[in-house]
Amino acid sequence: MAPHTPGLRTRTSGKPGPSARSNRLWAWLMVPGTLWMATFLVASLLLVATLALGTTDALGNPQFGLNFENFAALADPAYRSVLVRSLGYALLTCLICLVVAYPVAYVIALHGGRFKNVLIAAIVVPFFANYLVRMYGWSVVLSDDGPLLKALRGIGIADGGTRILQTGAGVIAGLVYGFIVFMIIPLYAALERMDISLIEAGRDLYGGPLRTFFHVTLPATRQGAAAGCVLVFLPAMGDFVSAQLMGGPDQIMIGNLIQDKFFQGQNWPLGSALTMLMMAVLFIGMLGYLRRARKDETDQAEAAR
Amino acid sequence: MTLRPALKPKPRPAAGTVRTPGPRKRGTRPGTGERSRPAPRRGRRGNERKPRFAIAVTAAFFGLLYLPIGVVALFSFNSQKSLTVFKDFSLRWYGAFLRDDSLLESLDMSLRVSLVAMAGSLVLGVTLALGLVRCRSRLGSLAGLIMLIPLITPEIVTGVAAMLLFKGMGITLSTTTVMLAEITFSISYVTVVLRSRIAALNPETEEAAMDLGATRWQALRLVTLPALLPSILASGVLIFALVFDDFVLAYFTTGVDPQPLSVRIYSAIRFGVQPTINAVGTLMLVGSILLIVLALFIPRLFGRRGGLDLLSGK
Numbered sequence: 001m002a003p004h005t006p007g008l009r010t011r012t013s014g015k016p017g018p019s020a021r022s023n024r025l026w027a028w029l030m031v032p033g034t035l036w037m038a039t040f041l042v043a044s045l046l047l048v049a050t051l052a053l054g055t056t057d058a059l060g061n062p063q064f065g066l067n068f069e070n071f072a073a074l075a076d077p078a079y080r081s082v083l084v085r086s087l088g089y090a091l092l093t094c095l096i097c098l099v100v101a102y103p104v105a106y107v108i109a110l111h112g113g114r115f116k117n118v119l120i121a122a123i124v125v126p127f128f129a130n131y132l133v134r135m136y137g138w139s140v141v142l143s144d145d146g147p148l149l150k151a152l153r154g155i156g157i158a159d160g161g162t163r164i165l166q167t168g169a170g171v172i173a174g175l176v177y178g179f180i181v182f183m184i185i186p187l188y189a190a191l192e193r194m195d196i197s198l199i200e201a202g203r204d205l206y207g208g209p210l211r212t213f214f215h216v217t218l219p220a221t222r223q224g225a226a227a228g229c230v231l232v233f234l235p236a237m238g239d240f241v242s243a244q245l246m247g248g249p250d251q252i253m254i255g256n257l258i259q260d261k262f263f264q265g266q267n268w269p270l271g272s273a274l275t276m277l278m279m280a281v282l283f284i285g286m287l288g289y290l291r292r293a294r295k296d297e298t299d300q301a302e303a304a305r
Numbered sequence: 306m307t308l309r310p311a312l313k314p315k316p317r318p319a320a321g322t323v324r325t326p327g328p329r330k331r332g333t334r335p336g337t338g339e340r341s342r343p344a345p346r347r348g349r350r351g352n353e354r355k356p357r358f359a360i361a362v363t364a365a366f367f368g369l370l371y372l373p374i375g376v377v378a379l380f381s382f383n384s385q386k387s388l389t390v391f392k393d394f395s396l397r398w399y400g401a402f403l404r405d406d407s408l409l410e411s412l413d414m415s416l417r418v419s420l421v422a423m424a425g426s427l428v429l430g431v432t433l434a435l436g437l438v439r440c441r442s443r444l445g446s447l448a449g450l451i452m453l454i455p456l457i458t459p460e461i462v463t464g465v466a467a468m469l470l471f472k473g474m475g476i477t478l479s480t481t482t483v484m485l486a487e488i489t490f491s492i493s494y495v496t497v498v499l500r501s502r503i504a505a506l507n508p509e510t511e512e513a514a515m516d517l518g519a520t521r522w523q524a525l526r527l528v529t530l531p532a533l534l535p536s537i538l539a540s541g542v543l544i545f546a547l548v549f550d551d552f553v554l555a556y557f558t559t560g561v562d563p564q565p566l567s568v569r570i571y572s573a574i575r576f577g578v579q580p581t582i583n584a585v586g587t588l589m590l591v592g593s594i595l596l597i598v599l600a601l602f603i604p605r606l607f608g609r610r611g612g613l614d615l616l617s618g619k
Contacts, residue, residue, distance in 0.1 A: 025521055026440030033433030033492060034448045040489040041454060044466035047473055103359035104366050111355065121601065122367070126374055126590075128543075128597040130550040132567055133586035136574045137373030140380075145389050147372065177373070209356070238459020241552070244575065255461050262465060262557070275465050279458070286457065 052272040062268040070273035079257070079274075086253040087281065089168065089243075090236040093175040094183075094229045100176070101183035101228065106217075109191035120188060127181040132241065138177045139245045142170055166248040174242030182231035190224025191217075223296055230289050237282060254278050374590060381583035388580075398584035408569060408585065414480055415566040419549040422487035423541050429488070430495025431537060435529075437496065438503040449500075455493040463490065464557030471558065478560040486558040487551065491544045502536045503529075539603040546596035550589065 052071070054064045073079070108119045126134070141148050142164040152158035164170045198220055202212035218225075240255030254274060261271030380388055384395035402408055437449050455463055467486040471478060506529065514524040530537075552567040559568055566585065573582045 023440055023442075026436045027442060027445075028436075029432040030436030030440060030445060030448055033429040033436070033496070034444075034451070036429055037448070037451050037489065037492060040467065040470065040485060041463070042451060044470035045454070045462075047469045048462070048466045051469060100362065100366060103356070103362040107356065107359045107363040111360070121598075123370065125594055125597050126370060128546055128550070129374065129590045129593045130552070130567060130570070130586065132552050132570050132574065133377060133589055134373055136570070136582070136586065137375075137377040140376050140388050141369075141373050143388075147376070177369075234457065234459055238461040240461065241571075255459075258461060258465060262468065268469065271465065272469070275462055279462060282459070 048272045048275055051269050052276045054269040054272075056267055056269060070270050071277075073270060074273060074277055082252060082254055082257055083277065083281070085168075085251070086237055086255075086278075089172055089175065089253060090233050092172050093179065093236045094232050096172065096176050097180045097183040097232045098225060098229065101180055101187055102225070105184050105187035105191055109188050110196070120185075123181055123184055131178065135174060135178060135241055135245055138174060139165060139170075142173060142246065165246055166251075168247065168251050170246035171243050171251045171253070174246040175236045175239060178239065178242060179232045179235050182235070183228035186224040186227040186231065187221060188224075190221040194220045223293065226289060226292065230286065233285060234282060237278060377583050378587045378590065380580070381587040383580065383583075386580050388583075398580045399588075401581045402584045402588075405581065407563070408566070408581070410563040411566045411569045414483075414563045415549050418480065418483050418487060418555075418565060419545045421484045422491050422548040423545045425484070425488040426491030426495050426544055427537060427541050430492045430540075431499060431533070433492065434496045434499035434503055435525075438500055439508075452493045452496045455490050456497065460490075460553040461557075464554045467554065468557040478558055480560070480563070482558045482560070483555050483565060486554045487548045490551075490554055491548060494544060494547070495540050498540045499533065499536055502533060506532055535604045535607040539600045542596050542600040542603065546593045546600070550593055 050064060051062055053066050053068065054062055055067060055069065057063050104123075108116055112119055140146055143149075144163055144165065149158055149162060149164065152162070153160070164173060194217070198216050199212055202216040207215065237253075238255050240253060240259050243251050243253045243256050254277075258271050258274045258278070261267045261274060265271070376388075379391060381398055382394050382396070383391050384393040384397055433448070433452075437445055437452075464486070467482075467489070468478070471482045471485075476482060510532075511524045511528050514528045515521065519527065550567060551565075552571060555565040556568050556571065559565055564572075566589070570582055570585065573579050
């Protein structure tokens with residue numbers, strides 16, 4: 001076949017583009033990876049969705065079916081309270097991450113000078129260390145006679161009865177420690193990209209540092225903040241290690257329930273239904289974020305015109 | 306933490322955005338797209354107060370970020386079992402780790418899983434990324450969307466799903482199933498990273514090679530792949546580190562014996578503290594940190610940009 005045979009999906013001939021023959025090569029290159037993902041990812045997720053409608057037989061083996069009793073079971077107040085708690089913990093985690101990460105990202109992006117990259121690397125690198133080891137170290141730090149409470153007792157903030165582990169605060173502290181890097185990176189990127197003359201303009205117009213911050217800097221970086229919230233919320237909602245290591249039996253999250261249904265409870269259909277429920281909650285959150293982001297984009301496009 | 310010297314305000318170059326020429330308040334140099342800053346700025350910024358509160362938060366953040374890691378590392382050298390009182394320096398727990406055959410077996414398994422996942426996901430991910438960027442078809446954009454699923458799904462969901470798939474196909478959970486699951490997860494990562502790299506390549510270099518008589522395949526092998534090599538190597542190293550440290554997927558897809566090291570750590574810390582875990586954890590921390598630093602430096606070793614761009618936050 002000649003290199004420029006018309007046919008297949010060539011682009012307009014004026015531009016140098018992939019020819020028909022190369023397009024076929026590229027299409028073939030996609031095949032193994034796509035097949036792999038279709039088998040191991042898409043099929044497996046569909047399996048979860050299907051099994052959520054199944055039941056267990058007398059021996060506890062999962063049976064496929066078409067009934068909604070698993071979803072009806074989820075209406076149980078016990079499950080509802082776990083879901084509400086998971087949502088609350090994940091949202092609080094987002095909020096705390098935002099409040100802590102913003103100054104960090106701000107200082108590094110605007111005052112980091114030539115150490116910017118080093119400082120960001122110093123945040124990213126430990127994040128790649130083993131999640132369990134980090135969590136475990138964090139639980140040691142937060143433990144009743146650990147360094148943090150000792151220090152707080154020393155300066156009189158905490159007394160002998162103050163505990164962090166085995167409380168909801170411990171779980172949230174774990175989630176924050178685990179995922180805050182997902183907040184810092186997008187915020188840092190947004191602050192880096194921000195036109196610094198905006199801040200100067202705020203100052204020129206006699207805005208104080210705080211007013212400039214709330215009226216200029218914060219709105220200019222809100223997309224980074226929103227992206228960070230999504231990136232923290234997703235794993236925080238699915239986490240089960242933090243609640244296990246830092247919380248007591250009263251602090252379990254939906255991830256712990258799912259884990260329990262698959263390992264101890266051996267009720268896979270119910271576990272699948274719980275998984276689908278969690279995905280539904282996250283999906284609603286994602287939709288809200290995407291709509292918001294799209295609105296932001298169109299607003300910006302209009303403002304540019 | 307000696308943060309202070311790092312935080313001197315410095316006039317920074319204009320951000321990448323090209324400013325549209327418009328009515329300017331201060332009529333300095335009416336040229337368009339002016340990038341250099343006028344001189345008065347330095348003085349103005351010099352007067353600006355440092356955000357002391359934010360700097361204090363940053364310092365505290367760095368302290369708390371490294372404290373847990375430091376504690377684990379410190380107490381791995383403790384001669385006693387305690388996690389709160391450091392008695393003497395000793396390598397006792399490292400010795401205990403080296404004598405623990407089942408832990409060593411787990412280490413061996415984790416290493417094998419990481420190697421296989423790295424190789425498999427690089428082969429599948431690189432080809433897929435090339436196809437996704439260059440091939441314009443509807444199927445391609447669908448495949449591109451599928452790639453994003455693992456990145457926007459909590460790992461517990463992909464873990465549960467993989468476990469159900471294997472059990473549903475009647476496959477006994479084992480080292481192989483961990484490998485398959487980890488490859489699946491890593492393909493997404495490789496594809497996402499390499500897609501942007503490939504899109505940034507100039508396709509005309511390949512076409513030039515073909516004009517000079519290379520076949521499509523030779524052009525790919527001799528021109529495109531070498532240009533992508535730094536990114537490929539960097540993502541390979543990173544995949545190795547990520548898979549080695551991964552816990553959730555491994556937890557759901559592993560069989561009984563042997564178990565990956567991170568799953569062993571999980572069961573160990575769930576049932577009371579074992580100081581050996583401090584030693585294992587410290588070794589894992591050091592290993593992962595070395596790997597990620599290596600991944601960050603690979604582009605520099607090649608003397609050009611084109612690595613992971615982790616630090617620019619993109």
